[in-house]
Each structure stands twice: as C-alpha cells, then as structure tokens.
Amino acid sequence: MTELASSVAPPNPALSERLKFYGIWIAVALLLLVLPKIFGSGGALTTFSLIGISIIFSLSYNILLGQTGLLSFGHAVYYGLGGFLVIHAINIIGANKLPIPLPVVPLVGGLTGLFFAALLGWVSTQRSGTAFAMISLGVAELIASSALILRTFFGGEAGISANRTKLFRLFDWSFGPQIQIYYLVAAWTLLAIIAMYALTRTPLGRMCNAVRDNPERVQFVGYDPHVIRYLAFCFAGFFAGVAGALAAINFEIANSAYLGAVQSGTVLFSTYIGGVGYFIGPIVGAIFVTALSLSLSDLTSVWQLYFGLFFIAVVTFAPGGITGLLMMHRPLLRGGTLGKVLPSYLIALIPTLALVAGLILAIESIVHHTVNPGDDPNIKAFGMSFNASSPITWIIALFLIVGGFVVARETWRRLARAWDDALTVAHERGYHA
Amino acid sequence: MTAPAIEIKDVQKSFGNISIIRDLNLSVAQGERHALIGPNGAGKSTTFNLISGYIKPTSGTVTLRGEEISGLPPYQINRRGLSRSFQVTNVFANMSVWENLRCAVLWTDGHHYSFWKNIDNLKQVRDRTAQVLSDIGLTARRDVPAGLLTYAEQRALEIGITIAGGADVILLDEPTAGMSHAETERAVSLIRRLTEGRTLVIVEHDMSVVFGLADRISVLVYGHIIATGTPEQIRSDPKVKEAYLGEEAA
Numbered sequence: 007m008t009e010l011a012s013s014v015a016p017p018n019p020a021l022s023e024r025l026k027f028y029g030i031w032i033a034v035a036l037l038l039l040v041l042p043k044i045f046g047s048g049g050a051l052t053t054f055s056l057i058g059i060s061i062i063f064s065l066s067y068n069i070l071l072g073q074t075g076l077l078s079f080g081h082a083v084y085y086g087l088g089g090f091l092v093i094h095a096i097n098i099i100g101a102n103k104l105p106i107p108l109p110v111v112p113l114v115g116g117l118t119g120l121f122f123a124a125l126l127g128w129v130s131t132q133r134s135g136t137a138f139a140m141i142s143l144g145v146a147e148l149i150a151s152s153a154l155i156l157r158t159f160f161g162g163e164a165g166i167s168a169n170r171t172k173l174f175r176l177f178d179w180s181f182g183p184q185i186q187i188y189y190l191v192a193a194w195t196l197l198a199i200i201a202m203y204a205l206t207r208t209p210l211g212r213m214c215n216a217v218r219d220n221p222e223r224v225q226f227v228g229y230d231p232h233v234i235r236y237l238a239f240c241f242a243g244f245f246a247g248v249a250g251a252l253a254a255i256n257f258e259i260a261n262s263a264y265l266g267a268v269q270s271g272t273v274l275f276s277t278y279i280g281g282v283g284y285f286i287g288p289i290v291g292a293i294f295v296t297a298l299s300l301s302l303s304d305l306t307s308v309w310q311l312y313f314g315l316f317f318i319a320v321v322t323f324a325p326g327g328i329t330g331l332l333m334m335h336r337p338l339l340r341g342g343t344l345g346k347v348l349p350s351y352l353i354a355l356i357p358t359l360a361l362v363a364g365l366i367l368a369i370e371s372i373v374h375h376t377v378n379p380g381d382d383p384n385i386k387a388f389g390m391s392f393n394a395s396s397p398i399t400w401i402i403a404l405f406l407i408v409g410g411f412v413v414a415r416e417t418w419r420r421l422a423r424a425w426d427d428a429l430t431v432a433h434e435r436g437y438h439a
Numbered sequence: 440m441t442a443p444a445i446e447i448k449d450v451q452k453s454f455g456n457i458s459i460i461r462d463l464n465l466s467v468a469q470g471e472r473h474a475l476i477g478p479n480g481a482g483k484s485t486t487f488n489l490i491s492g493y494i495k496p497t498s499g500t501v502t503l504r505g506e507e508i509s510g511l512p513p514y515q516i517n518r519r520g521l522s523r524s525f526q527v528t529n530v531f532a533n534m535s536v537w538e539n540l541r542c543a544v545l546w547t548d549g550h551h552y553s554f555w556k557n558i559d560n561l562k563q564v565r566d567r568t569a570q571v572l573s574d575i576g577l578t579a580r581r582d583v584p585a586g587l588l589t590y591a592e593q594r595a596l597e598i599g600i601t602i603a604g605g606a607d608v609i610l611l612d613e614p615t616a617g618m619s620h621a622e623t624e625r626a627v628s629l630i631r632r633l634t635e636g637r638t639l640v641i642v643e644h645d646m647s648v649v650f651g652l653a654d655r656i657s658v659l660v661y662g663h664i665i666a667t668g669t670p671e672q673i674r675s676d677p678k679v680k681e682a683y684l685g686e687e688a689a
C-alpha cells in the first residue's frame with residue numbers, strides 16, 4: 007500500500023512500482039468480487055453496501071478537507087440532492103419506460119451534485135478557513151429547510167420513494183436482491199476510488215495540496231487559489247452526489263435526513279477518524295465508522311455519545327487519524343524495531359481497558375438515571391448486566407476509572423519511552439518514514 | 440527603444456492614514472540587475488508587494504514591459520512573466536522540495552488547471568523541475584518536506600520557486616538575509632547564474648553583494664527614492680552617504 011498511502015509521490019515511478027500499483031487495484035477488485043462468497047448473509051451485504059457508499063462520500067469529502075484544506079459543515083447537501091434527484095429519475099425512467107438501466111443512474115446523482123456545487127460553490131470558495139466553513143453551514147441550513155418547505159419535490163417528513171426494480175434490464179438483473187445492489191455499489195466504489203485517486207495525480211490535484219499548504223504563494227506561481235478551490239469543490243460535489251445516489255438506490259427512498267447536519271457531521275467524522283493526510287484515510291474511516299456504528303447501536307442506546315468521545319480522543323491524541331497512527335509504525339516496521347514496542351503495548355492495554363470499562367459503567371448508569379430514571383435499574387450494555395442503582399456498581403466504576411487511569415498513565419509513559427528508543431534505532435538504521 | 444521591464448510612476452501607498460510609499464518613481468531596463476537598498480522599514484518589501492500585485496497602490500501606476508499591471512491580481516502579473524521571492528520564507532511547507540518546485544513549473548508549462556493529465560507523465564515538467572532542483576543544489580533533498588529543510592536550504596528553495604516558472608523579471612527580497620558569509624557567497628553566485636539574461640530587482644543589505652552584483656542601485660528612504668545610479672554614482676552621492684550608507688560604505 008506504500009504508493010497509495012504516501013503523500014509525497016516519487017517523481018519518476020519505475021516500472022516495478024507501476025506494476026505493484028496496478029496490482030493493488032486488481033487485488034481490490036478481486037476482493038470486492040469474492041467478498042459476498044465469504045460473507046453472504048443479507049445483513050453483511052447491506053453492511054458492505056453502506057460501507058461502499060460511505061467510502062465514496064468520505065473520499066469526496068477529503069477532496070475538500072485533506073487535499074484542499076477546506077473544512078465543510080455542509081457536504082451532505084450534494085449527497086442529499088444527488089439522492090433526491092435519483093429517486094425522481096428512477097420514477098421518471100420507470101414511468102416512461104426509458105431504455106436506461108439502473109447501473110448508470112448514479113451518474114444522475116453525480117451530475118446533480120456537480121451542478122449544485124458549481125452553482126453554490128463559487129461564492130463560498132472565495133476564501134478558505136472560517137469564512138468557507140461558515141458559508142457551508144449556511145448553505146446547508148438553507149437547503150435543509152427548503153427540503154421541508156418544497157414538499158412536492160422533497161416529500162416533506164416522509165421523503166420520496168421509488169421502485170428500482172422496474173427499470174430497463176441488462177442481463178436480466180432486476181436489482182431486487184441485495185447481492186445485485188452490492189455489486190452495483192462495489193463497481194461504483196471501485197470506479198470512484200480510482201477516479202479520485204487519479205485526480206490527486208493531476209496538475210489540479212497537486213495544486214489543491216499547494217492551496218491547502220499556502221494559498222498566498224500559489225498566487226505567485228500563476229494560479230488563482232479561488233479557481234482551484236472551486237474546481238475541487240465541484241469534484242467533491244460530483245462524487246458526493248454519486249454516493250447519495252447509491253444510498254437512495256439502496257434504500258429506495260430519499261428524505262430530508264440525507265442532506266441534514268447529522269449526515270454532514272458523519273462524513274466529517276469518518277474522514278477525520280480515518281485520517282485526512284492520506285488518500286486511504288477516508289476509506290479506513292468509512293469502513294471503521296460504518297461497521298462500528300452498526301455494531302455499537304446493537305450494544306448500547308447512547309452509541310452517539312461514545313462516538314463523540316471517540317472523536318475527541320482521536321482529535322486530541324491522534325490528529326493523523328487511524329491511518330496516521332498506523333503509518334507512524336512504518337519506520338519501526340521497516341527498521342525492524344517494532345518488536346521492541348509490542349510488549350509495552352500489551353502491558354498498556356490492560357489498565358486502559360479497565361479504564362474504558364469503568365467509563366462505560368459510569369456512563370451507562372448516569373444515562374439510565376437521567377434518561378429513564380423510573381425503569382428497572384438492572385440494565386445491559388456491551389453484553390454486561392449490572393444494576394445501575396447499586397452502590398457496588400458505582401464503587402467498581404470509580405475503582406476502575408481511578409485505578410485504571412493511574413496505572414494506565416504509567417504504562418503509557420513506558421510505552422512512550424520504548425517508542426522513542428525504537429524510533430531512534432530505526433532512524434539510525436536509516437528509516438525515517 | 441524597448442519599454443522598460445518595470446516602470447513605477449508616481450506611486451503612493453498608505454495604510455490607513457500613514458503614508459508608507461510617497462512619490463515613488465523607478466524604471467528598470469530589460470536585462471538590468473537593479474538593487475533596491477535602504478534602511479529597515481523604508482518600504483522596500485512594500486515596493487515589491489506593489490509591483491507583484493500583493494497590494495494595490497493608493498495612486499500611481501506600475502507597468503511591466505509597457506503594459507499596465509497595477510490593480511491586477513498577483514497570479515495574472517505572474518503569468519505575464521514577473522516572479523518574486525519573499526523576505527520571510529514562503530514555501531509549501533508540507534510538500535516535498537520536488538513538489539514545491541513542480542508547482543512553480545506547471546502554469547508556464549501550460550498545464551493550468553488540467554485534471555485529465557497524469558502529472559507523472561509530463562516529461563517537460565519533470566525535466567524542468569529536475570533542472571531547477573539541481574540548479575539550487577537540493578537534488579539530494581528532493582523528497583524532504585520543505586518545512587524540514589535548514590534555513591539556507593529553505594532560502595535556496597525560495598529562489599528556486601521564484602525562478603522555476605521561467606519569468607523574465609525576477610524580484611528577490613533579501614535572499615541572503617540571515618546567511619553566513621560562505622552561504623551568502625554561494626547564494627549570490629546562484630542568483631547570478633539563474634538570472635542570467637533576465638531582469639533582476641534585488642533587495643539586499645550586504646553592500647559587498649550589492650556593489651558586486653548590481654548594474655544600478657536605487658536608495659529608498661522613508662518610502663521615497665532619494666537616488667538612483669551606477670554603483671560608483673551611489674557610492675559617491677552625498678545624500679546617500681548622509682541618509683543611509685554612513686560609516687558602512689567608508
């Protein structure tokens with residue numbers, strides 16, 4: 007994965023590098039092809055489809071955040087509008103029996119996203135930083151509130167729905183079964199990943215990074231940073247529209263939640279947790295956050311709260327996200343010193359898990375007493391049953407939190423020392439990245 | 440007669456009601472090496488900002504080879520063949536040395552905002568970038584993020600970015616500031632080589648550099664040029680001696 011993960015590309019890729027590079031894509035394609043053979047249940051296929059959609063959406067968001075340095079609070083606008091237009095398109099195509107098969111319909115979503123990004127982006131991309139962020143928020147509010155007002159188009163609270171199986175058929179695929187939707191999403195995901203990766207390797211893609219780093223200097227090498235930001239915004243809008251289209255096709259419905267603040271927040275969240283500094287970061291984030299949100303919501307009713315805490319932890323301790331964290335280990339792995347830190351990791355894991363368990367006990371108990379105080383205090387979360395009112399629960403929680411923290415802090419210090427030693431040795435052996 | 444490379448006519452610049460540049464007039468011929476000297480705060484960097492479009496004059500005009508450029512944004516002035524460096528290093532800190540230089544090559548090479556070309560396949564861009572990279576002596580540092588370079592290396596990169604696009608009018612703002620004697624010598628010979636056949640305006644404090652490099656010198660004091668002439672004329676100008684050179688030149 008070195009080529010995909012590195013932010014600084016070798017200037018003159020050798021043939022072997024290129025073969026390795028195409029090898030990665032072929033491997034990904036094969037993986038997508040056989041995945042349903044390994045995990046074939048309906049639930050798994052739905053999860054994979056949602057992950058694919060989230061990958062496209064997060065990567066499109068990272069064109070803004072990671073590549074161009076634009077923090078948007080309203081990216082779901084283009085996702086949502088793509089979704090709505092696609093539902094309408096499916097209905098129109100179905101009603102008029104137009105010879106357009108479902109697999110090309112996501113393009114409608116993409117073009118919708120592109121159109122609205124082109125329309126709304128010119129003003130907002132005039133500046134980066136706070137001005138851009140605020141305008142993106144304002145536009146999002148505007149569109150989200152119009153969605154509730156323009157009922158004929160957006161369908162009000164209920165949204166609008168469509169039947170995806172009634173379209174012109176290719177190879178007799180009805181797109182009723184989830185497996186067919188999975189393959190549709192997988193194909194679009196692969197195409198979108200390749201396209202967005204290719205974009206980073208073009209003059210525009212490189213200049214996006216330059217604008218992110220230093221928009222002032224960009225002006226003195228002949229480029230208008232506004233145009234660069236605007237084009238990046240249009241590309242991000244296009245791919246967000248594709249993602250929204252696939253979501254609409256998957257659920258056969260589009261409603262105002264598609265373009266709302268929660269959706270915009272989620273994509274920021276996934277992208278950031280995955281790591282904005284690497285091309286694969288948002289992919290990692292999309293997989294992680296989608297899988298985690300699906301499984302966490304089974305384990306606890308306040309899963310968003312844990313997401314929030316997790317997000318704070320990532321921003322504070324791992325600003326490079328999961329990918330950044332993994333990439334930190336590259337010099338150790340290559341320098342052969344990873345073994346020096348692994349024991350420290352394992353030792354640190356035990357008190358850290360105790361601390362987390364204590365926090366979970368405390369959070370779940372507090373939530374029980376604030377949200378449903380009258381209910382039975384014997385509750386279950388993360389597979390643990392306990393009595394939220396019992397003093398023993400509170401004592402255990404306190405013990406785990408305080409004790410866990412005190413011990414964990416010491417093990418983290420040791421980990422940091424072991425880490426420094428391992429890194430020094432790796433540097434001495436000539437491995438810096 | 441060919442038009443001057445740069446001509447500044449009656450330019451004024453005030454920030455708020457403080458007048459920083461007053462009645463500035465300056466003409467630099469094509470192919471000339473012109474040094475702009477003056478005490479700190481005289482307005483030398485502001486003059487560069489006015490020429491390069493970073494700020495707009497309150498009144499007056501700037502022309503580039505006879506065409507008016509005052510009021511144009513920096514990127515349009517740059518596209519017309521004027522490039523500047525900054526007194527405080529102003530590079531793409533998170534990008535490698537290679538990428539820094541390549542960004543500076545792309546526009547002139549005609550690639551503009553293209554999103555349909557693979558940058559690694561642009562042979563001319565690659566060759567030109569490699570050329571500049573070796574010119575500024577940073578080939579061994581090609582993949583290092585610019586922010587991690589030493590000070591002298593960053594200054595060399597600053598010059599590299601400025602000249603990479605092939606502009607024929609170059610403004611260098613204190614390129615050797617903060618360098619050791621040996622580094623300054625290396626930087627000056629680099630500047631001499633890279634600006635061969637081009638127009639150069641340089642702000643410089645080291646008088647041995649100025650007198651060795653410049654065809655003509657202008658002395659800026661309190662936002663006004665008090666003298667312009669050949670190094671000999673400037674050296675013997677009593678106004679200059681009084682206002683600026685003082686003991687330094689003696």
Ligand SMILES: Nc1ncnc2c1ncn2[C@@H]1O[C@H](COP(=O)(O)OP(=O)(O)O)[C@@H](O)[C@H]1O
Nearest residue numbers: 454455459477478479480481482483484485486
């Ligand atoms: N953007 C600005 N706003 C207000 N004052 C400025 C600005 N830029 C420069 N100045 C002032 O203009 C004067 C000249 O600055 P400068 O051109 O940087 O001098 P020099 O480069 O000759 O040392 C200084 O007094 C500086 O404080």
Ligand SMILES: [Mg+2]
Nearest residue numbers: 483484485526
């Ligand atoms: Mg200055």
